[in-house]
Amino acid sequence: MSAVAVVAATTDGPRVKRGWKVIVGGGLLGFLALFMLVGPLISGYDPNATDLDARFAGPSAQHWLGTDDLGRDLFTRMAVGGRMTMLIALGAVALASAIAIPLGLLTGYLGGWVDLAVMRVVDLFFAIPTLLVAIGIVGLFGPSFSTTLLALGLAFWPFYARLVRSAVVGVRDLAYTDAARVIGAGRWRIIRKEILPALLPLLIVQTTVLLGFAVLDEAGLGFLGLGVQPPDASWGSLLAQSRGFVLSHPWIGVIAGVPILLVVLGINIMADVLRDRLDPQGAST
Amino acid sequence: MVQYIARRLLLAVPLLFGLSILAFAYVRVIPGDPVTAMLGVNSDPELVARLRDQLGLDEPWYQQYLSWLGNVLTGDFGLSYRSRMPVSDILVDRIPATLELALGGLLVGLLIAIPAGLYAGFRRGSRADNVITGATLVGLATPGFWLGTLLMLLLALQLGWLPSQGYVPFDVDPAQNLRLLVLPALTLGLAIAPYLARLTRTAVVETGGEPSVAYARAQGLPERTVARTVVLRISIPSLIVAVALTVGFLLAGSIIVEELFNWPGMGRLVAAGVSERDYPMIQALMLIYGVIFIVVNVIAEVLQGLMDPRVRLT
Numbered sequence: 315m316s317a318v319a320v321v322a323a324t325t326d327g328p329r330v331k332r333g334w335k336v337i338v339g340g341g342l343l344g345f346l347a348l349f350m351l352v353g354p355l356i357s358g359y360d361p362n363a364t365d366l367d368a369r370f371a372g373p374s375a376q377h378w379l380g381t382d383d384l385g386r387d388l389f390t391r392m393a394v395g396g397r398m399t400m401l402i403a404l405g406a407v408a409l410a411s412a413i414a415i416p417l418g419l420l421t422g423y424l425g426g427w428v429d430l431a432v433m434r435v436v437d438l439f440f441a442i443p444t445l446l447v448a449i450g451i452v453g454l455f456g457p458s459f460s461t462t463l464l465a466l467g468l469a470f471w472p473f474y475a476r477l478v479r480s481a482v483v484g485v486r487d488l489a490y491t492d493a494a495r496v497i498g499a500g501r502w503r504i505i506r507k508e509i510l511p512a513l514l515p516l517l518i519v520q521t522t523v524l525l526g527f528a529v530l531d532e533a534g535l536g537f538l539g540l541g542v543q544p545p546d547a548s549w550g551s552l553l554a555q556s557r558g559f560v561l562s563h564p565w566i567g568v569i570a571g572v573p574i575l576l577v578v579l580g581i582n583i584m585a586d587v588l589r590d591r592l593d594p595q596g597a598s599t
Numbered sequence: 600m601v602q603y604i605a606r607r608l609l610l611a612v613p614l615l616f617g618l619s620i621l622a623f624a625y626v627r628v629i630p631g632d633p634v635t636a637m638l639g640v641n642s643d644p645e646l647v648a649r650l651r652d653q654l655g656l657d658e659p660w661y662q663q664y665l666s667w668l669g670n671v672l673t674g675d676f677g678l679s680y681r682s683r684m685p686v687s688d689i690l691v692d693r694i695p696a697t698l699e700l701a702l703g704g705l706l707v708g709l710l711i712a713i714p715a716g717l718y719a720g721f722r723r724g725s726r727a728d729n730v731i732t733g734a735t736l737v738g739l740a741t742p743g744f745w746l747g748t749l750l751m752l753l754l755a756l757q758l759g760w761l762p763s764q765g766y767v768p769f770d771v772d773p774a775q776n777l778r779l780l781v782l783p784a785l786t787l788g789l790a791i792a793p794y795l796a797r798l799t800r801t802a803v804v805e806t807g808g809e810p811s812v813a814y815a816r817a818q819g820l821p822e823r824t825v826a827r828t829v830v831l832r833i834s835i836p837s838l839i840v841a842v843a844l845t846v847g848f849l850l851a852g853s854i855i856v857e858e859l860f861n862w863p864g865m866g867r868l869v870a871a872g873v874s875e876r877d878y879p880m881i882q883a884l885m886l887i888y889g890v891i892f893i894v895v896n897v898i899a900e901v902l903q904g905l906m907d908p909r910v911r912l913t
Contacts, residue, residue, distance in 0.1 A: 441893050442885060446869065575740050
């Protein structure tokens with residue numbers, strides 16, 4: 315099992331007032347979205363433009379967060395890198411959902427040998443650490459933007475599929491689905507019109523939780539040098555790059571992790587809020 | 600009981616079988632020919648043919664699988680493409696360091712997370728619970744390698760309390776070995792602690808709803824006694840399973856922590872193996888990480904069954 319499954323199974327928090335959560339979570343995400351979208355425009359630097367006279371400059375009026383070993387503006391690179399990371403994370407979660415939701419619906423509703431076969435494959439994925447699955451896939455195609463997206467998507471789907479499946483099993487035989495069956499609704503109609511809507515809250519919450527993991531794992535792959543490759547910036551590749559001079563210029567390594575922490579924190583808080591609002595059964599104990 | 604243990608063990612067999620198929624298939628789906636990957640593109644055709652024959656690449660896949668599986672079961676994972684040394688020899692050198700780090704990390708994680716999770720669970724809704732849960736939320740969002748970098752900068756470079764990175768085998772210099780272990784183990788432990796704390800808290804909260812707990816309260820036992828003697832005791836089996844589940848996360852974390860602190864374990868072979876396209880190495884690592892996880896979880900389920908008779912019925 316991986317971290318995804320652990321959190322998916324147990325996310326719960328004490329019943330605190332929700333108001334501050336929305337403010338903190340939404341504020342963090344809004345702030346970072348603004349930073350990523352508008353940041354490069356107001357800084358006025360090209361993220362990949364080098365300036366060898368300004369190597370390792372500290373934070374200043376020209377370079378708000380300083381510069382790296384090639385004199386590139388870190389503020390701009392972090393903003394642009396954030397776009398890259400978020401694009402990968404959103405893509406990976408979309409891919410995982412595209413595989414897991416139909417598969418979970420089918421296996422949960424149909425049962426039988428299809429269910430058995432798919433779930434054994436899922437078990438197998440549970441046994442290998444998610445990061446190792448992703449690394450293995452990077453090994454097949456070579457590190458790049460699209461490989462990272464593919465690798466994370468393929469590493470995540472099993473956890474999601476199992477969750478969807480067990481949720482389907484939970485509503486499959488409830489009175490209202492039986493009622494639909496009695497009035498002669500077909501299998502597809504029941505899955506689409508009766509089961510899927512019942513699952514929507516869970517799906518929304520879980521995609522949010524996965525998004526946080528995708529950001530962290532993109533950074534993990536990047537840190538190992540297996541993510542987005544230089545000169546392109548992503549939060550993962552910035553961290554990988556900062557390792558080379560962490561002892562002489564620790565500043566870069568220190569600030570490179572901050573946006574990751576803030577985004578994932580914001581995402582997790584919003585996932586909690588969504589769970590409280592949409593999915594009361596799965597909410598706080 | 601024996602039946603329960605036997606069933607748990609049997610359930611692991613198809614999983615191990617599937618894992619072996621996956622690892623075997625992995626090397627077959629690589630774009631390009633493994634022999635070309637080994638020898639390079641401009642190699643002598645005769646040499647290529649001989650190596651293909653030697654590796655049995657011209658046989659049908661199921662025969663290749665069976666002979667490969669036979670080799671793996673006797674500890675032969677083939678030759679590393681990179682160093683031309685047997686993969687198993689390389690792994691044997693690396694496993695002790697990884698085990699040491701994993702145990703150290705697990706110990707740190709347990710020491711932080713179990714008390715925190717228990718405390719939060721027992722006093723659900725209290726200020727302490729809010730603080731612990733808040734810290735868990737921040738911990739879950741913190742990238743492990745970044746945390747490790749911060750710890751290294753603070754404890755090794757600023758304060759100079761600890762060596763920043765490196766490794767000395769335990770039998771060469773035990774004291775230095777342990778000093779070097781502190782930072783990586785602390786990083787790994789702090790990285791898994793939020794997950795463990797959450798699982799612990801959930802286990803306690805769920806146990807709190809059991810009839811036996813209500814009964815103990817109805818008897819007029821003080822809340823302290825209820826917590827210690829009833830809730831904790833009933834929670835232990837699920838705690839064991841929770842710890843086993845975090846092992847997968849511990850292994851993934853060790854890959855990154857080893858990289859960060861130059862800790863010469865198996866994890867460093869993962870990133871190196873992928874960058875160098877050393878497929879036999881990646882294959883062996885997948886198998887080993889998977890087997891460790893499966894074995895740990897089977898042991899946890901057996902322990903759970905030993906302690907909690909209700910589990911044996913399912």
